[in-house]
Amino acid sequence: MKLWDKGSSPDEKTDLFTVGNDRELDLLLVKYDLQASRAHARMLGKIGLLTEAETADLVREIDALMDEEAAGRFTIEAGFEDMHSKIEYLLTEKLGDTGKKIHTARSRNDQVLVALQLYLKDALSDVQHQVRMLFDRLLELAEKHQAVPLPGYTHLQVAMPSSFGLWFSAYAESLIDDVYLLEAARRVADQNPLGSAAGYGSSFPIDREFTTEALGFETMKYNVVAAQMGRGKVERTAATALAAVAATLGKLAMDICLYMSQNFGFVSFPDKLTTGSSIMPHKKNPDIFELIRGKCNLLQAVPGQLGLLTTNLPSGYHRDLQLTKDLLLPAVENLKSCLEMAHTSLGEIQVREDILDDPKYDYLYSVDTLNQRVLEGVPFRDAYRDMAAAIADGSFSPVKGAAHTHAGSLGNLCLDRIADKMAQACADPA
Incomplete structure (x- = not known):
């Protein structure tokens, strides 16, 4: 039919x-x-x-x-x-x-528009709920392991002292930015297009205010041509928000894959959350996080694909727009599964507490040692040259345990403020 x-x-x-x-x-x-x-x-x-x-x-x-x-x-x-x-x-x-x-008084064009936008309202809310659950888990882990030291890297070179508390809460706070985008995308979808028909309205005396209220939309897309032009734009906006979550989640997955390798050995997981090798009996592969990384990389391509699909289309409906569902709906389901697996797996992460006992991490403290000399009255540039010379001739002696007290630093994670910020981001707009 x-x-x-x-x-x-x-x-x-x-x-x-x-x-x-x-x-x-x-x-x-x-x-x-x-x-x-x-x-x-x-x-x-x-x-x-x-x-x-x-x-x-x-x-x-x-x-x-x-x-x-x-x-x-x-x-x-x-x-x-x-x-x-x-x-x-x-x-x-x-x-x-x-x-x-x-x-009567509708078209498949506004039928699919309204169904898709109702779906996106729910889907974006579901994703936001899952992001909040992952945020809570990360903040719990940050609280639990806030004093466990972790090397910080730049350029994948040993850089400065960090901690598991700092690392976990960094990803937690990054998710707040993603919630802002999810909420913005949800608001774009929260505009009733029903009644725009094929994109030019109807000669029937329809009551669009009634359907807007009945379907729980915040407002309607008043201009019927604008409602039809929303097809593609709504999907791109949603995909951009999903891609932001994917970027944060993919980076976390990459860190975990790196930290699980024997060369680092910072974290581990129970056997049930890893996989083995068909010929190497010692292997514990981070397949869950490798797949999260891969899926999230692909998810970040979806806004670009939707942009390519819809760019240069004139106003009005075109069958090209049918293909937006092929890109967006699987993306939503894939991100949901990645968030679920990340939340579940992180509940059983095991962190190593003696990482910095290895003398190769002594150089993590070069900046703190330099800063101590500045606090003693040595000009920064002179202290920097002296420190560089000591490192070069092997006489460097690190000052460990320097206080990091400013907001958001190693010794002052501000976890309660980060939690408050997320609560505010997730609050329904007044």
């Missing part, structure tokens, strides 16, 4: 090419298409395009389909082009001519 069927059908190759994998992807959106159809039916009844009985019948059958979807029993067979055609078919099968009226 095709909603645009005028009595003739394309050949099989055309059908396969144009439908693509819409049926599979639409299963993620059916819930939201049904929600929008329910609000649309109620609106049609409100303005008199449906009788009270027709409205009640449609709402009842849509509610039954929502129950089927929630139970995982809703399917889109090969005979249907997408979720829209399957839903209309089922309503017509149950209600006859009343079912045929559900498409």
Whole structure:
């Protein structure tokens, strides 16, 4: 069944090419298409395009389909082009001519727009919740291990003293920036496009304020052309926020892969969270974090792919836009799985507490030793030259245990302030 069927059908190759994998992807959106159809039916009844009985019948059958979807029993067979055609078919099968009226005053264009934006509102909120859970875990680990020393690196060269507390809380605070972007993307999606129809509105006296309130949107996309132009822009905005989370998570995964290697040996995990080798019995491979790293690298490409797909498209709908679902929906699901695995695995991370006992890390304290001489009255440039000379001739003697007291430093992690900042970032806008 095709909603645009005028009595003739394309050949099989055309059908396969144009439908693509819409049926599979639409299963993620059916819930939201049904929600929008329910609000649309109620609106049609409100303005008199449906009788009270027709409205009640449609709402009842849509509610039954929502129950089927929630139970995982809703399917889109090969005979249907997408979720829209399957839903209309089922309503017509149950209600006859009343079912045929559900498409009044709307188009597949605004149907998919509203379903996608409802999905993104939920998906971005879900991702934000998972980010908050990962943040909480990182902050707990920072509190637990705040005094455990860790070498800090620049250029992958030993640089300055750090700690596990500083490292864990660095990633925690970085996630706050990502929450800002997730919230911004959610607000872009939180604008009702339903009623824009094919992108130019309708001659029916529809009530868009009613559907905006019924669907829980903060506002509507008032201009109907702007609503249609949101297709692609909404997806790119969401993908940019997802990519920001992926960048933070991918960097954390890379650190863990590095720190798990025998050359570093800073952290480890139980055997159940690592994998072995088919020929090397000693191996404990960080496959979880390698896959997180790889998946997150690919996720960071999605905004660029969406940009390439939608750049130079004029206003109005174009079938190219169908392909945005192929890029965005799997990206959302992949990021969710990466966040879940990171949160679970970090709950069992084991940190090594004697790392800095190795004399190769003595040079970590060169800056602290230099700063001590400055505090004693030696000009900085003179102290720097003296320190460089001592390192060169082997007479350097590190000053360990220097106090780092300023906000955000090794000795003053400000974990409570970081927690407050995240709480504020996650608070609903007033």
